[in-house]
Amino acid sequence: MLIWPANRFVAGEDKESAITVVKDLNAHGIAASLDLLGENVSQRAAAEKAHDDYVSLLRGIADARVDSNISIKLTMLGLDIDLGLTRDHLVSILETARDTDNWVRIDMEGSRYTQLTLELFYDVWGSFKNVGVVIQSMLRRSEGDVERLIAEGARVRLVKGAYKEPPPLAFQDKREVNTAFDRLAERLLDRGERPALATHDDERIDHAIEYARQQGIAADRFEFQMLYGIRRETQEDMVRRGYCMRVYVPYGKEWFPYFYRRLRERKENVTFVLRSVVRR
Ligand SMILES: Cc1cc2nc3c(=O)[nH]c(=O)nc-3n(C[C@H](O)[C@H](O)[C@H](O)COP(=O)(O)OP(=O)(O)OC[C@H]3O[C@@H](n4cnc5c(N)ncnc54)[C@H](O)[C@@H]3O)c2cc1C
Numbered sequence: 001m002l003i004w005p006a007n008r009f010v011a012g013e014d015k016e017s018a019i020t021v022v023k024d025l026n027a028h029g030i031a032a033s034l035d036l037l038g039e040n041v042s043q044r045a046a047a048e049k050a051h052d053d054y055v056s057l058l059r060g061i062a063d064a065r066v067d068s069n070i071s072i073k074l075t076m077l078g079l080d081i082d083l084g085l086t087r088d089h090l091v092s093i094l095e096t097a098r099d100t101d102n103w104v105r106i107d108m109e110g111s112r113y114t115q116l117t118l119e120l121f122y123d124v125w126g127s128f129k130n131v132g133v134v135i136q137s138m139l140r141r142s143e144g145d146v147e148r149l150i151a152e153g154a155r156v157r158l159v160k161g162a163y164k165e166p167p168p169l170a171f172q173d174k175r176e177v178n179t180a181f182d183r184l185a186e187r188l189l190d191r192g193e194r195p196a197l198a199t200h201d202d203e204r205i206d207h208a209i210e211y212a213r214q215q216g217i218a219a220d221r222f223e224f225q226m227l228y229g230i231r232r233e234t235q236e237d238m239v240r241r242g243y244c245m246r247v248y249v250p251y252g253k254e255w256f257p258y259f260y261r262r263l264r265e266r267k268e269n270v271t272f273v274l275r276s277v278v279r280r
Contacts, residue, residue: 006259009229010037011251015053015060018251021228022066029239030247032068033105033225034061037252038076044085047078051089055096062100069103071248074117087120094128108134110163111170118145125154132196136161137181138170146184150191157196157225158184162261182207189217196246198225200234209243219243227262 011021015034022032034057041047054072061068070093077089090106097104106121108114114136121133132155135142139161149156160177161170171177181199185208188195197208205224212222223244226235238245250258 006255009227009250009259009262010255011228011249013251013253015057015251018249019060019064019066019068021249021251022061022068023064025247025249026067028236030235030245031223032066032247032249033071034068035071035073035107035248035250036076037250037258038254039073039109039257040075040080041078042080044078044081047076047081047085047089050076051092054093058093058096058100058102061102068249069105070097071105071107073107073109074120075109075113079113079116083116083120087123090120090124091128094124094131097130098128103130103132105157106131106133108136108159108161111139111165114139114141121154122152125152132156134159134198135184136163136170137184138165138177140169140171142180142184146187146192150187150193153193155193155195156188157198158188159198160201162265178204182211186211189222190215192222195222196225197222198248200226200231205238230262 011018015036018034022034025032036050036053036057038046038050041050054070057070061070072090072093074086074090077093078085094104106117108117118133121131124131133149134157135145135149137158137160146156158181160181171180178201181204185195185197185204188197189208189212197204199205208222212219219242223246224238225246225248228247228249235245235247
């Protein structure tokens with residue numbers, strides 16, 4: 001059951017509730033990316049159900065005529081079980097997305113999945129162009145990954161990274177993560193295919209806007225992305241200022257890992273939860 005206060009960050013338990021949220025965002029000029037919550041499934045049946053639910057979601061988006069693509073996690077489609085099964089699920093979802101004129105973003109999970117996720121991405125990229133991937137600025141390898149994705153003409157969502165990673169793989173100092181984000185954002189703005197800069201951080205957003213202005217890069221060549229429930233006023237304000245804004249809208253019953261990551265990355269989110277508890 002979706003308990004309060006998780007519903008600040010999660011749009012509901014079923015796709016109907018999530019699509020209602022998307023309609024409201026669209027009415028404010030904001031596009032969406034719907035994410036069915038769930039990750040690290042260990043049973044084939046669960047991976048198959050996730051695949052079926054995503055196919056049904058794509059049809060639901062088409063029927064409702066809302067402006068939303070989808071975000072998927074490969075460990076929800078079977079990556080911990082069987083690579084072939086995961087690939088089959090991914091291809092089937094991409095086919096449905098193509099048939100319904102939609103587009104799929106493959107979320108990036110913890111570092112033990114980075115290489116596999118990118119390999120699967122390049123594998124399907126040969127046949128499908130309605131797919132993009134995510135790069136985490138906290139990872140030391142990301143500069144090389146961004147260069148290859150730019151060379152391929154692939155669409156990248158740039159994030160800081162939501163998972164705790166060890167020092168050999170990832171910057172531990174927030175300032176280094178931020179500097180890497182700005183540097184990668186510049187490359188993507190210069191040469192990337194419609195990059196998505198996904199952050200709530202005003203300094204990162206301002207840096208990107210100023211860089212795009214200096215280089216004469218039009219606002220419709222890139223987009224900003226934020227999470228549902230975070231900085232809604234800023235999301236609307238960005239649209240008023242002429243920027244493209246897409247909000248990531250998670251829904252479903254498996255909300256706890258996602259909710260926990262939101263609490264872990266910002267103490268104010270914990271304060272919000274504690275205040276809600278006290279008020280009840
Ligand atoms: C659309 C989207 C998709 C994502 N996909 C992935 C993914 O596939 N893989 C992955 O690892 N991570 C993903 N993330 C999560 C991301 O990696 C970060 O963990 C998350 O966005 C927090 O980092 P931040 O850039 O917002 O800045 P933070 O470093 O968390 O915050 C920096 C500053 O932002 C401002 N801020 C942040 N939150 C608030 C708030 N609630 N209210 C007001 N100001 C605030 C504050 O000024 C704060 O100091 C995604 C994030 C977004 C927005």
